[in-house]
Amino acid sequence: EDQVTQSPEALRLQEGESSSLNCSYTVSGLRGLFWYRQDPGKGPEFLFTLYSAGEEKEKERLKATLTKKESFLHITAPKPEDSATYLCAVRLNNAGNNRKLIWGLGTSLAVNP
Amino acid sequence: NAGVTQTPKFRVLKTGQSMTLLCAQDMNHEYMYWYRQDPGMGLRLIHYSVGEGTTAKGEVPDGYNVSRLKKQNFLLGLESAAPSQTSVYFCASSYSPRLTGELFFGEGSRLTVL
Numbered sequence: 361e362d363q364v365t366q367s368p369e370a371l372r373l374q375e376g377e378s379s380s381l382n383c384s385y386t387v388s389g390l391r392g393l394f395w396y397r398q399d400p401g402k403g404p405e406f407l408f409t410l411y412s413a414g415e416e417k418e419k420e421r422l423k424a425t426l427t428k429k430e431s432f433l434h435i436t437a438p439k440p441e442d443s444a445t446y447l448c449a450v451r452l453n454n455a456g457n458n459r460k461l462i463w464g465l466g467t468s469l470a471v472n473p
Numbered sequence: 474n475a476g477v478t479q480t481p482k483f484r485v486l487k488t489g490q491s492m493t494l495l496c497a498q499d500m501n502h503e504y505m506y507w508y509r510q511d512p513g514m515g516l517r518l519i520h521y522s523v524g525e526g527t528t529a530k531g532e533v534p535d536g537y538n539v540s541r542l543k544k545q546n547f548l549l550g551l552e553s554a555a556p557s558q559t560s561v562y563f564c565a566s567s568y569s570p571r572l573t574g575e576l577f578f579g580e581g582s583r584l585t586v587l
Binding site: 392401 | 575578
């Protein structure tokens with residue numbers, strides 16, 4: 361069964377305390393992995409796309425990496441404004457599900473000042 | 474630049490009532506989607522459209538209908554609301570089929586069915 365699992369469910373950090381969020385997937389053919397940020401009461405906001413193992417993308421304090429089984433979202437020296445839920449989604453390489461994304465449940469990140 | 478706009482933002486319905494959620498995007502995107510987000514369930518695709526005049530079923534289409542009469546608008550209808558349809562509904566759009574994982578979301582419509 362195609363599945364996306366994010367861990368931990370919740371993470372509390374002190375400002376400046378670096379950490380990583382995990383997105384592991386078991387799918388029959390990956391055609392892209394996507395990271396989103398969602399603030400309370402808002403819609404998800406796109407962050408990164410990763411297509412192949414070894415690929416990395418960076419944006420400010422965030423860096424996303426991809427292996428054949430999982431992706432990490434590394435947060436370096438986080439600030440309180442990085443507090444949000446981070447969602448991971450995987451697009452399947454399957455003609456019958458060409459537009460299907462499988463979403464993880466997210467990691468809720470809180471950064472204390 | 475408004476992006477994706479959803480109306481209404483909040484609505485309370487009684488079981489059996491009908492309503493329509495409106496989504497409008499000003500980015501000239503071809504693809505539009507309706508998702509629902511529930512605690513412990515993640516985002517689930519209800520219906521989607523690959524262009525004006527087209528619609529297709531997603532993962533959880535039962536109890537919903539959609540229409541895309543104009544490229545910029547995507548309507549989600551509930552003909553007879555049920556408590557199981559209490560959820561937060563998100564509309565999203567994307568530019569091309571190759572980038573259908575890069576979605577632009579609206580701010581959501583919170584629906585409660587009593």
